[in-house]
Amino acid sequence: MSAEKEPLFSSKNIKLLTEPLNDSNPITVQVLGICSALAVTVKVKPAFVMAVSVMVVMAVSNVVISLLRKTVPPRIRIIVQLVVIASMVILVDQVLKAFLFDISKQLSVFVGLIITNCIIMGRLEAFALSNKPWQSFLDGIGNAAGYGIILIIVAFFRELLGSGTVWGFKVIPESVYDFGYENNGLMILPPMALIVVGVIIWVQRAKNKKLVESN
Amino acid sequence: MKSLRRYIDKLKPHFEKGGKFAKLESTFEAFESFLFVSNKVTNKGTHIRDANDMKRTMIVVVLALVPTVLFGMWNAGFQHYLATGQEGTMLEMFWIGFLKIFPIIVVSYVVGLGIEFAFAQYRGHEVNEGFLVSGMLIPLVLPVDVPLWMVAVATAFAVVIGKEVFGGTGMNILNPALTARAFLFFAYPSYMSGNSVWTHGMMSGEGIIDSFSGATPLAEAAAGNISNLPSVAEMFIGTIPGSIGETSTLAILIGAAILIITGIGSARIMISTVIGGLVMGILLNLFAVNPFMEIPAWEHLLLGGFAFGAVFMATDPVSAAQTARGKIIYGFLIGFMAILIRVINPAYPEGVMLAILLMNVFAPLIDHYVIESNIKRRLKRAKVNA
Numbered sequence: 001m002s003a004e005k006e007p008l009f010s011s012k013n014i015k016l017l018t019e020p021l022n023d024s025n026p027i028t029v030q031v032l033g034i035c036s037a038l039a040v041t042v043k044v045k046p047a048f049v050m051a052v053s054v055m056v057v058m059a060v061s062n063v064v065i066s067l068l069r070k071t072v073p074p075r076i077r078i079i080v081q082l083v084v085i086a087s088m089v090i091l092v093d094q095v096l097k098a099f100l101f102d103i104s105k106q107l108s109v110f111v112g113l114i115i116t117n118c119i120i121m122g123r124l125e126a127f128a129l130s131n132k133p134w135q136s137f138l139d140g141i142g143n144a145a146g147y148g149i150i151l152i153i154v155a156f157f158r159e160l161l162g163s164g165t166v167w168g169f170k171v172i173p174e175s176v177y178d179f180g181y182e183n184n185g186l187m188i189l190p191p192m193a194l195i196v197v198g199v200i201i202w203v204q205r206a207k208n209k210k211l212v213e214s215n
Numbered sequence: 216m217k218s219l220r221r222y223i224d225k226l227k228p229h230f231e232k233g234g235k236f237a238k239l240e241s242t243f244e245a246f247e248s249f250l251f252v253s254n255k256v257t258n259k260g261t262h263i264r265d266a267n268d269m270k271r272t273m274i275v276v277v278l279a280l281v282p283t284v285l286f287g288m289w290n291a292g293f294q295h296y297l298a299t300g301q302e303g304t305m306l307e308m309f310w311i312g313f314l315k316i317f318p319i320i321v322v323s324y325v326v327g328l329g330i331e332f333a334f335a336q337y338r339g340h341e342v343n344e345g346f347l348v349s350g351m352l353i354p355l356v357l358p359v360d361v362p363l364w365m366v367a368v369a370t371a372f373a374v375v376i377g378k379e380v381f382g383g384t385g386m387n388i389l390n391p392a393l394t395a396r397a398f399l400f401f402a403y404p405s406y407m408s409g410n411s412v413w414t415h416g417m418m419s420g421e422g423i424i425d426s427f428s429g430a431t432p433l434a435e436a437a438a439g440n441i442s443n444l445p446s447v448a449e450m451f452i453g454t455i456p457g458s459i460g461e462t463s464t465l466a467i468l469i470g471a472a473i474l475i476i477t478g479i480g481s482a483r484i485m486i487s488t489v490i491g492g493l494v495m496g497i498l499l500n501l502f503a504v505n506p507f508m509e510i511p512a513w514e515h516l517l518l519g520g521f522a523f524g525a526v527f528m529a530t531d532p533v534s535a536a537q538t539a540r541g542k543i544i545y546g547f548l549i550g551f552m553a554i555l556i557r558v559i560n561p562a563y564p565e566g567v568m569l570a571i572l573l574m575n576v577f578a579p580l581i582d583h584y585v586i587e588s589n590i591k592r593r594l595k596r597a598k599v600n601a
Contacts, residue, residue, distance in 0.1 A: 180362050180364070181364075182365075182403050182405075182406070184368075184402045184403070185401060185402050185403060185404060186398060186401040186402035187402070189401060195376060198376075198380070199376075202380060
């Protein structure tokens with residue numbers, strides 16, 4: 001039946017992985033998942049854990065939905081997607097609680113809110129429902145990575161300027177504080193995350209002319 | 216003068232297209248039109264000719280700010296001497312203030328104009344003059360002992376995030392000077408609020424006499440110590456602690472007169488802001504449950520940055536409403552919200568900054584509805600006649 005078997009990492013498949021990193025980044029181009037990007041990016045560590053959690057949830061639920069794609073009646077597909085995502089999120093949440101309790105506490109409700117992350121639903125609807133499992137898996141990993149990269153960049157700047165640390169380690173030496181340097185309190189507040197995301201979008205569009213709309 | 220003109224004309228070809236320094240064209244243009252009235256003529260569409268270009272407009276605003284700057288310098292010294300219990304002549308007081316405030320002004324201008332020029336160069340448009348005013352307003356809304364690097368960071372933030380991302384002067388939705396202040400207010404609250412930041416030398420605490428609290432009248436009022444309020448005359452003239460330019464209602468009124476007479480500041484906005492503040496003040500008086508709410512409505516106009524905000528910040532022609540009726544609504548709501556935030560919200564004793572920023576955001580919406588209603592009214596009239 002399948003006359004031409006596609007290699008696992010054909011250029012088309014690689015594109016599924018790399019495209020969300022830049023040209024169709026879920027946060028900076030599609031502007032999805034902003035809510036959690038504002039909430040969990042005060043420090044790098046929680047942001048990283050969040051990114052990994054989203055990646056797991058997204059990759060697995062993409063694969064599951066892709067496997068079910070021919071059996072799910074279109075009318076109830078949203079409910080089915082939600083059930084799959086929700087069970088994954090509960091699993092991830094339990095694992096975090098068991099092994100990374102501190103960070104789980106910091107992320108608090110936002111792990112649970114992965115269920116409502118529009119990126120995941122969006123990819124299930126747009127991709128997994130009409131593609132094979134392997135491609136769906138790559139698509140899930142790619143989009144989660146695109147999401148995670150932005151999360152970690154934002155968190156890096158917010159933690160560096162807001163708390164003077166990166167990954168919990170002191171980066172800005174004490175002597176700088178003695179000169180009168182102060183941590184920027186605004187960086188800790190959510191509005192600054194929005195501004196940092198905005199600046200990232202600005203830089204990205206300045207470099208990648210494809211993204212600039214013509215009007 | 217003629218030799219200067221000749222000199223510029225000789226330099227000009229180097230900066231035009233194809234010249235050696237063609238990249239610096241906008242910088243050259245900025246300095247040329249700074250020295251001489253531009254001879255560029257618009258050749259398309261109908262235009263009203265006016266000798267008053269942007270640079271001259273902005274300079275008038277800067278002139279209107281001069282009384283507040285001078286008074287602010289003197290008051291900084293005056294408060295310092297008061298705090299340390301020393302005697303000083305007027306000139307000595309002025310000198311202390313000058314030494315503190317002049318660097319802030321320089322930093323604000325150098326950083327702000329530097330970024331403006333860089334962006335103009337990079338994007339290939341002309342250097343906008345808007346920063347001439349913003350650069351003067353930023354120091355005036357800061358406490359006197361604010362570290363210079365904070366001024367630099369805040370100015371950079373205001374120019375880049377508050378203005379350039381929207382497309383530069385004329386496109387910004389928020390007042391840049393207030394953006395800078397809001398940035399500092401939320402980023403470094405310990406340098407922007409409290410009792411000790413308003414007087415020079417008080418943060419380091421050297422030689423401050425015990426009886427000097429340094430609290431602004433607004434802080435006293437918010438704490439309910441109405442009996443500690445200075446006399447009305449003191450608050451009107453401005454010999455009270457506060458941000459550099461905001462204390463003297465008298466100096467601000469002189470500035471307001473210059474702005475209104477030259478037609479550069481909108482009297483509509485100023486007056487409706489004052490009315491809005493008064494209305495809210497009276498409302499609060501009616502339902503007063505604590506001493507702060509009982510303060511006579513008109514006294515609110517002297518407290519904090521209300522006068523400064525109404526005259527210099529709310530009237531910013533870019534971020535304010537543009538239509539005549541819109542200006543009245545915009546101003547009224549600024550005054551109204553400012554007093555509301557000031558009295559009701561204990562976290563922000565100074566509501567003027569937040570009120571103006573909030574209404575900046577709403578200004579386009581107000582304009583939109585004013586224009587819509589105009590269109591509707593006229594359509595109705597047209598139908599009746601037909």
